[in-house]
Amino acid sequence: MELDPLILSRIQFAFVVSFHAIFPVFTIGLASYIAVLEGLAFKTENPVWVKLSAFWTKVFAVVFGMGVVSGIVMSFQFGTNWSNFAQASANFLGPMLSYEVVTAFFLEAAFLGVLLFGRDKVPAGVHLFAAIMVATGTFISSFWILAANSWMHTPAGIEFIDGVFHVTSWSEAIFNPSFPYRFTHMVLASFLTGSFVVAGVSAWYLLKGREVEANRKALSMCLWLLLFLAPTQAVVGDFHGLNTLEHQPMKVAAMEGNWETSRNVPLLLFAIPDQESQTNLFEIGIPSLASMILTHEWDGKVPGLKEIPVAQQPPVGIVFWSFRVMVGLGLLMIAFAVTGLILRAGGRYWRTRWFLQGMRFMSIAPFLAVLAGWFVTEIGRAPWLVYGMMTQAEAVTPSLTGGMALFTLIGYIVVYALVFSAGVYYLMRVLYVGMEDEHDDDEHEAERPKRPFSAAHVPFEIDEDEHHGKPASQGGH
Amino acid sequence: MELFDLPLIWAFIIGFGIIMYVLMDGFDLGVGILFPFAPNEESRDTMMNSVAPVWDGNETWLVLGGAGLLAAFPLVYSILLPALYIGVFLLLAGLIFRGVAFEFRFKARTSRYLWNWAFAGGSTVASFAQGAVVGAYIQGFETANGVYVGGALDWLTPFTVLTGLGMLCGYALLGSTWLILKTEGRLQDWAYRISLPLLAAVLVVFGIISVWTPFVDDMVRQRWFSNLSVIWVLPVLTLLCALQIYRSVRDRKEGMPFVSTMGLFITTYLGLVVSRWPYVVPPEYTLWEAASAYESQLFLLLGLLFVIPIVLVYTAWTYWVFRGKVRAGEGYH
Numbered sequence: 001m002e003l004d005p006l007i008l009s010r011i012q013f014a015f016v017v018s019f020h021a022i023f024p025v026f027t028i029g030l031a032s033y034i035a036v037l038e039g040l041a042f043k044t045e046n047p048v049w050v051k052l053s054a055f056w057t058k059v060f061a062v063v064f065g066m067g068v069v070s071g072i073v074m075s076f077q078f079g080t081n082w083s084n085f086a087q088a089s090a091n092f093l094g095p096m097l098s099y100e101v102v103t104a105f106f107l108e109a110a111f112l113g114v115l116l117f118g119r120d121k122v123p124a125g126v127h128l129f130a131a132i133m134v135a136t137g138t139f140i141s142s143f144w145i146l147a148a149n150s151w152m153h154t155p156a157g158i159e160f161i162d163g164v165f166h167v168t169s170w171s172e173a174i175f176n177p178s179f180p181y182r183f184t185h186m187v188l189a190s191f192l193t194g195s196f197v198v199a200g201v202s203a204w205y206l207l208k209g210r211e212v213e214a215n216r217k218a219l220s221m222c223l224w225l226l227l228f229l230a231p232t233q234a235v236v237g238d239f240h241g242l243n244t245l246e247h248q249p250m251k252v253a254a255m256e257g258n259w260e261t262s263r264n265v266p267l268l269l270f271a272i273p274d275q276e277s278q279t280n281l282f283e284i285g286i287p288s289l290a291s292m293i294l295t296h297e298w299d300g301k302v303p304g305l306k307e308i309p310v311a312q313q314p315p316v317g318i319v320f321w322s323f324r325v326m327v328g329l330g331l332l333m334i335a336f337a338v339t340g341l342i343l344r345a346g347g348r349y350w351r352t353r354w355f356l357q358g359m360r361f362m363s364i365a366p367f368l369a370v371l372a373g374w375f376v377t378e379i380g381r382a383p384w385l386v387y388g389m390m391t392q393a394e395a396v397t398p399s400l401t402g403g404m405a406l407f408t409l410i411g412y413i414v415v416y417a418l419v420f421s422a423g424v425y426y427l428m429r430v431l432y433v434g435m436e437d438e439h440d441d442d443e444h445e446a447e448r449p450k451r452p453f454s455a456a457h458v459p460f461e462i463d464e465d466e467h468h469g470k471p472a473s474q475g476g477h
Numbered sequence: 478m479e480l481f482d483l484p485l486i487w488a489f490i491i492g493f494g495i496i497m498y499v500l501m502d503g504f505d506l507g508v509g510i511l512f513p514f515a516p517n518e519e520s521r522d523t524m525m526n527s528v529a530p531v532w533d534g535n536e537t538w539l540v541l542g543g544a545g546l547l548a549a550f551p552l553v554y555s556i557l558l559p560a561l562y563i564g565v566f567l568l569l570a571g572l573i574f575r576g577v578a579f580e581f582r583f584k585a586r587t588s589r590y591l592w593n594w595a596f597a598g599g600s601t602v603a604s605f606a607q608g609a610v611v612g613a614y615i616q617g618f619e620t621a622n623g624v625y626v627g628g629a630l631d632w633l634t635p636f637t638v639l640t641g642l643g644m645l646c647g648y649a650l651l652g653s654t655w656l657i658l659k660t661e662g663r664l665q666d667w668a669y670r671i672s673l674p675l676l677a678a679v680l681v682v683f684g685i686i687s688v689w690t691p692f693v694d695d696m697v698r699q700r701w702f703s704n705l706s707v708i709w710v711l712p713v714l715t716l717l718c719a720l721q722i723y724r725s726v727r728d729r730k731e732g733m734p735f736v737s738t739m740g741l742f743i744t745t746y747l748g749l750v751v752s753r754w755p756y757v758v759p760p761e762y763t764l765w766e767a768a769s770a771y772e773s774q775l776f777l778l779l780g781l782l783f784v785i786p787i788v789l790v791y792t793a794w795t796y797w798v799f800r801g802k803v804r805a806g807e808g809y810h
Contacts, residue, residue: 062580068533069576073569075543079558080565086547087555087623091773094548098777101541106788109537110795113530121798166770397559399625408566415570419577426581 003402006393009081012409014378016073018371019416023067025370028142028187029194030060031135034115038131042124048214053131055435056198059427061116064108066423070416081405085385085395089165092158092173093148100144108137139187146186150179152386153377154247160389177247181240182377188233189373192333193366195222195229200363201431203356211435216350219359223340223349230333237330238293244377245294248387249303250312251380254319256290257283258304265290265302269324273316278306314382322375329369336362483775484768487549488757490781494545496746498538499607500651500739505532507652509575509600510645511671512593520664521593522583527659527803529579534792536572548777552623552767553757559625560618561610561632568606575599601645608644611749612637616693617759636693643682647742650675654722654734659803672726672734680719683745687712690752696760697752711748715741 034056041049075097078086086093111133119127157172158165167173199222202215245252253259257271257280266285274281291300305313336358343349350356381387385395505528515521528535547554558565578596585592609632616636619627653675656668691698701708718740725733757764768774 065533065577065580068536069573072536072540072572072576075540076558076565076569078547079543079554080562083555083559083625086558087551090547090551090554091770094544094551094769095773095777095780097544098541098548099780101537101544102781102784102788105537105540106534106792109534110788110791112533113795114798117530118798164770167772167776170776397555397625399559399627400562401629404562404629408562411566411570415573419573422577422581426584429584 003406005400005402005405006396008402008405008409009396009400010392012081012405012412013077015409015416016070016077016412017378018374019420020067020070020074021370021374022367023063023070024138024142025186025190025193025366026197027060027064027067028138028190029192030056030063030197031131031138032191033194033198034060035128035131035135038128042128048217051211051435052214052218057115058430061112062423062426062430064112066419068109069419073412080408081397081400082385082395083397083399085390088163088390088395089152089386091165092151092167096144096148096151096174100141104137104141104144107140108134111137138190142186142190143183146183147174147176147179150182151176153182153381154178155386155389165386165389178240178243181236181243184236185233185240185373188229188236189366189370191225192229192233193370195225196333196359196366197363198222199226200360203359204431205434206350207353207356207360212350214435219350223337223344226333226337227341230330230337234330234334237327242294245303248381250305250308251314251319251377252294253303253305253307254314254316254380255323255376256294256302257316257320258290258302259306261301261304261307263291263299263301264288265294265300267293268320271320273320275310275313275316278310312383314380319376319380322372322379326369326372326376329365329372333362333365333369483771483778484549484765486778487545487768487774488755488764490778491542491545491549492750494538494542496743498535498542499742499746501535501538502532503648503742504528504651504655504735505535506575506600506604507648507650508655509596509652510604510649511652511656512597512600514671516663516667520667523660523664523803524656525579525582525596527656530799531795532576532579534795536576539572549769549774550757550764550767551769552762556618556620556623556625556758556762557610557614560627561613563629564606564609564613564632568603568610571599571601571603571606573599575603604645604648605641608641608647609633609637611644612640614753614759615640615690615697615749618761620758620761623762636689639682639686639689643679643686646675646678646682647745650679650722651735651738651742654726654738657726658731658735661802661804669726669729673723676719676722676726679741683715694759696756700752708751711744711751715744715748718744 034053037049037053037056040046041053078093111130114122114127114130115134118130122130151173154177155165155173156176157167157169157174159168160166199219202219202222205211205215206219241252241255254273256265257268257273258265259278259280264287266283266287267289268280268283268285271283271285272281288298291302292298294300294302305316339355339358340349343352343355348355383391383393385392508524508528512521512524515524543554546557574595576599578592578599582589582592582596612634613632616632616634618625619631650672653668653672657665657672660668691701718737721737722734722741725737753759755763755765757767
């Protein structure tokens with residue numbers, strides 16, 4: 001059997017990126033949450049904030065760790081599997097990725113060390129500053145990486161000479177036509193992810209009656225935030241869609257499952273797109289709604305996939321269904337945010353069991369939505385890697401054989417499966433242990449002299465400890 | 478229009494990034510290599526805690542090397558990575574395992590020994606792969622029209638296995654001298670004890686590599702033997718560093734062994750650079766041929782001149798925050 005290095009490389013990249021993506025979307029939101037908690041703790045000296053911050057910092061550390069190691073892989077993938085693309089696009093992508101490293105990664109790495117280990121080594125204000133720097137780093141990072149990614153969707157500010165992209169305008173290339181939409185959409189997605197995870201975990205603790213005061217506060221904060229974030233994301237998503245219609249009409253055609261360019265196009269709720277016969281085998285839709293949404297006119301013209309040859313069409317089924325998964329989850333998020341507001345009257349939001357159960361399950365919704373959205377935008381670009389300019393087939397490493405690509409694909413799957421199961425297992429343990437009895441648990445676990453969890457759990461001042469009846473820091477000082 | 482020789486400036490920047498990576502991740506990889514041989518489990522806790530707050534930042538220099546190479550010398554990036562395909566995979570897999578071991582080891586009970594192995598194994602594989610990359614670089618790469626055309630395992634030869642071993646010994650020495658600096662008591666005694674045998678191993682392997690290298694590549698041989706009057710400086714400096722390591726370990730100085738081991742790495746690195754200069758994809762392409770567009774090099778350079786000093790300042794500050802000895806009970810969240 002002939003192994004195709006192109007298909008295997010595509011699977012490998014999709015796998016590595018999908019695996020990686022779920023970590024940053026969570027840590028970007030969580031980093032800001034931790035910075036807010038640290039700020040509240042610094043200002044009010046209420047131990048509840050410290051408790052929440054210490055707990056979520058621990059979760060952050062492990063998720064960030066997995067994000068970092070999977071991210072290192074990504075920065076080398078361009079070269080190993082897509083060397084023609086690397087060489088062609090280096091003039092633009094190289095500076096983008098380098099700026100990401102020097103402006104974001106170093107910032108995150110240095111201040112994360114202080115955030116995690118420095119609570120008893122630096123003054124409280126500096127510790128707060130470290131939390132803010134880590135959060136800032138995550139935003140700077142998403143700025144550069146989305147500039148690079150958006151440029152591949154809507155290339156601008158460049159000339160293509162002899163197979164190499166040359167930048168003619170940095171501002172046009174960085175702030176390319178889809179960048180503002182993509183960046184806003186992604187940042188909101190990160191905040192949604194952070195909020196839903198914190199809300200879901202707090203809901204779970206409330207169901208178990210653990211640390212009610214702290215978790216009530218956390219859930220309440222998240223619900224206020226979600227009430228703003230979830231509808232805003234729908235609006236931003238709509239704008240993003242319109243931008244895509246302008247620049248990548250065939251992607252929108254695939255998202256809508258629309259084959260013929262026509263007016264009064266229905267919004268399909270369900271369909272089985274069949275690329276071979278270039279039609280949908282079955283469809284249920286709302287008349288003219290797609291035209292309305294996309295053009296803001298009932299009889300607006302929506303492009304169809306048949307405008308281009310089959311070979312240039314993206315795989316319609318995956319794009320169509322991923323899009324529906326993303327939108328469906330988004331609507332569910334709005335529903336939960338609104339329900340939270342309704343239940344607020346009389347403080348029922350933290351006692352209503354079915355709602356708490358629902359929030360608990362909703363904590364995975366944003367991850368699924370992000371992955372689905374990622375599939376829509378990336379698979380919808382096929383067969384182009386740089387839209388309209390360079391195909392995936394032209395981009396792959398010439399010397400790459402199917403066997404090598406398969407070897408590393410299996411390798412990454414095995415490595416990530418091990419790491420991921422360990423990570424999930426560990427996170428489950430962190431959650432199970434929770435905020436209250438970490439101190440005892442730590443002693444059992446370590447089977448060695450006291451190791452300061454205190455570094456992360458003792459508040460700024462020693463006398464605050466004594467409020468809790470906990471011993472002072474055992475850090476060996 | 479081209480006011481400065483930007484590719485030359487970039488060669489210095491990338492060169493600086495690489496040696497920063499080697500020195501900084503070198504000692505924490507070295508700690509991982511030495512991990513299984515530590516006196517006891519408590520020592521392993523201390524060893525890991527000595528690098529826990531900084532390893533992440535150290536590894537960032539590798540990512541900077543990769544991204545900087547793509548930005549400034551895309552030809553090098555797009556030839557070396559395909560040529561070293563399998564080696565790069567091993568390097569990355571090793572780094573993944575050791576990276577997550579930092580997080581998981583302290584929380585594990587029954588599976589703890591597994592994370593010990595993940596940390597040690599990952600560090601060892603990653604270090605070996607880096608050494609092999611250096612060897613492959615000395616060997617050169619088969620290219621045509623700016624594209625790698627060799628096979629998947631061309632890089633794996635007896636010579637690269639030897640350079641891989643050399644890197645293992647070197648990093649282990651960096652690790653042991655780091656531990657001398659950062660620990661005390663029984664663990665420090667152990668670090669003192671293993672440093673001299675490690676130094677001997679480094680000298681033996683580096684010696685064999687030095688004798689072998691001229692036979693691997695004609696160009697290197699010509700360079701070495703036609704410039705004997707100048708080029709002898711570097712091996713002599715290397716040996717002086719080795720002597721300094723020997724004396725400071727013997728006299729139980731705490732900081733000097735680590736500093737002089739860094740010196741050993743720097744002089745060896747310079748030796749490698751002068752042997753190959755100005756070829757960045759030996760034997761075909763020089764750094765000027767491999768450079769990206771002038772505008773791109775300039776755009777990134779202007780930012781780096783501003784940002785890198787700031788990065789260095791706060792990196793130094795983190796080391797300052799975590800200065801001093803690491804004690805047994807101290808450390809990980």
